[in-house]
Amino acid sequence: MKVTLNNNEIIIFKGATISEMVLAYSLRSHKMLKNGKLCVYDRFGNLTEPDGPVYEGQLFYLKRAE
Amino acid sequence: MKFNSIILFLVVFTLFSINNQAVAQKNKKSTEIIILHTNDMHSKIDNFGKLAYLADSLRKTHQYVFLVAAGDNFTGNPIVDMYPDKGFPMIELMNKLHFDVTALGNHEYDMGQELQNKRRQQATFPFISCNVDATGAVAKPYEPYVILKAGKIKIPFLGILQLGENGLPDSHPSRLEGLKFTNGIEKVKDFLWLKDKYGILIALSHLGVENDEVLAKTYPQFDLIIGGHSHTTMTKAMMVNNVMIVQTGSGLKNVGITTLHVKKGKITDRSYELVPLASIKKTDPEVQAMIDAYNSNEEMKRVVGFAETDFSSKEELGYLMTDAITARMKVDFAFQNGGGIRISELPKGDILLKDVFRLDPFGNQVVTYTMTYDEVKSLIINSYNRDKSVDLAPSGMIYTIIVNAEGLCTDVEMKDMTGNLLDANKSYTVGLNSYISASYKFNHKDPGTTNFNTTAQTLLDYLGDVKKVNYAGLNRVSVKK
Numbered sequence: 001m002k003v004t005l006n007n008n009e010i011i012i013f014k015g016a017t018i019s020e021m022v023l024a025y026s027l028r029s030h031k032m033l034k035n036g037k038l039c040v041y042d043r044f045g046n047l048t049e050p051d052g053p054v055y056e057g058q059l060f061y062l063k064r065a066e
Numbered sequence: 067m068k069f070n071s072i073i074l075f076l077v078v079f080t081l082f083s084i085n086n087q088a089v090a091q092k093n094k095k096s097t098e099i100i101i102l103h104t105n106d107m108h109s110k111i112d113n114f115g116k117l118a119y120l121a122d123s124l125r126k127t128h129q130y131v132f133l134v135a136a137g138d139n140f141t142g143n144p145i146v147d148m149y150p151d152k153g154f155p156m157i158e159l160m161n162k163l164h165f166d167v168t169a170l171g172n173h174e175y176d177m178g179q180e181l182q183n184k185r186r187q188q189a190t191f192p193f194i195s196c197n198v199d200a201t202g203a204v205a206k207p208y209e210p211y212v213i214l215k216a217g218k219i220k221i222p223f224l225g226i227l228q229l230g231e232n233g234l235p236d237s238h239p240s241r242l243e244g245l246k247f248t249n250g251i252e253k254v255k256d257f258l259w260l261k262d263k264y265g266i267l268i269a270l271s272h273l274g275v276e277n278d279e280v281l282a283k284t285y286p287q288f289d290l291i292i293g294g295h296s297h298t299t300m301t302k303a304m305m306v307n308n309v310m311i312v313q314t315g316s317g318l319k320n321v322g323i324t325t326l327h328v329k330k331g332k333i334t335d336r337s338y339e340l341v342p343l344a345s346i347k348k349t350d351p352e353v354q355a356m357i358d359a360y361n362s363n364e365e366m367k368r369v370v371g372f373a374e375t376d377f378s379s380k381e382e383l384g385y386l387m388t389d390a391i392t393a394r395m396k397v398d399f400a401f402q403n404g405g406g407i408r409i410s411e412l413p414k415g416d417i418l419l420k421d422v423f424r425l426d427p428f429g430n431q432v433v434t435y436t437m438t439y440d441e442v443k444s445l446i447i448n449s450y451n452r453d454k455s456v457d458l459a460p461s462g463m464i465y466t467i468i469v470n471a472e473g474l475c476t477d478v479e480m481k482d483m484t485g486n487l488l489d490a491n492k493s494y495t496v497g498l499n500s501y502i503s504a505s506y507k508f509n510h511k512d513p514g515t516t517n518f519n520t521t522a523q524t525l526l527d528y529l530g531d532v533k534k535v536n537y538a539g540l541n542r543v544s545v546k547k
Contacts, residue, residue: 013433013514020504049316052297
């Protein structure tokens with residue numbers, strides 16, 4: 001399935017989590033997500049936990065943790 | 067330290083109370099109703115003591131306090147999920163805290179319908195869902211809604227369950243046999259009479275925030291959507307079509323406090339606050355004792371298999387992990403990355419439950435693919451070239467890495483377990499863990515799919531099947547220059 005992270009199209013398996021989506025995007029970003037230095041936000045601007053599910057067509061943004 | 071903790075909590079609590087008292091003044095003669103809510107707890111029990119303390123504190127100072135969950139109470143902590151009565155600690159704790167209701171989440175099916183019935187029978191609160199028909203299924207029927215009472219005020223909470231593209235909730239399809247699911251957002255229209263009758267309507271939604279937005283746009287009749295499934299941590303409520311949408315993340319890290327003021331059968335004021343449970347420094351001692359007992363229980367020492375010989379390398383353990391995937395998922399090949407094998411030795415003798423979670427602690431899922439011969443080869447080549455070393459432990463095949471003068475893999479010789487070269491014109495089914503799926507670069511037209519089984523659970527199931535294992539001296543990978 002296709003999802004969008006920071007305006008980049010990511011192709012990932014169905015059933016993937018937010019964490020796995022970030023892993024597919026960048027190993028470095030994934031490490032920063034695990035360390036709490038980066039967070040993932042949904043298209044509404046809400047924080048989304050790394051263990052949350054991802055579905056076809058969704059948009060997310062990685063930002064530095066506040 | 068203790069004194070500081072109490073002071074901190076009192077400051078937070080007093081600020082909350084002052085704010086609400088001011089609103090109460092504004093809404094004189096209105097009834098204040100506090101809804102404490104959580105979602106996607108996923109068997110995480112460590113903060114239950116704090117939640118109990120907060121709930122009891124609020125109950126002492128406020129007449130009407132409800133405690134509700136928006137689904138996915140189970141799956142995510144072996145202490146709960148592997149308890150002899152799978153999932154029971156969660157029910158016992160939720161009962162102890164006097165939960166009023168939970169929505170049915172997709173992961174409520176992970177333990178199977180029969181066990182879910184038992185857990186629901188033990189629960190002092192209902193599991194609600196309006197879009198599941200259990201007629202003819204093992205699961206007992208679900209109430210679509212529950213009416214909670216605050217004095218003379220009756221508040222309907224309507225349960226709604228997420229469905230995936232396949233029309234099923236995200237759980238293994240074998241656990242959903244006999245159940246009929248209908249689109250939750252469409253099904254809601256059958257229950258709008260609740261709003262007409264009671265003047266208030268609250269969704270306890272396990273649809274995820276994207277669908278909650280659609281729900282709010284479609285049905286302005288909702289006053290409040292308490293959401294779950296997407297693990298969204300809302301520091302502020304979303305307002306869509308004058309419907310308030312709230313959600314508190316996952317793993318019981320936070321709790322939501324939504325306050326309603328009701329006057330003449332209508333909500334006159336709504337407010338929402340996200341409370342990180344880490345900010346609550348006190349815990350209910352009785353509940354904490356229950357948590358401590360669960361966390362120190364002997365269950366993790368349960369024997370789940372027997373090693374006839376020592377496992378003396380990561381490779382041997384990797385072969386065990388991948389053999390579990392090929393056997394249980396009925397795929398041709400499986401691969402396990404070295405970094406995901408977290409112990410390098412396991413002595414002969416009993417294999418304990420805790421050994422499985424030490425070996426594979428990540429909660430990775432199994433992802434299956436249909437791949438061509440060349441695609442499988444690209445996976446192995448790319449895995450080797452990441453660090454110029456053997457990485458993937460295979461099952462269903464043995465392979466030889468061919469390296470050039472620079473130490474890079476340029477080709478792979480792949481054979482079946484009897485030593486015959488694989489057919490280059492065939493397609494093969496392949497099982498990988500979700501870490502490899504997400505992070506390794508390899509050619510694959512099939513994007514892969516998961517059936518929501520973890521690799522650890524797959525290994526446990528496999529050990530349950532075979533009972534005894536012996537991998538001493540086994541080697542399925544070689545390197546040729």
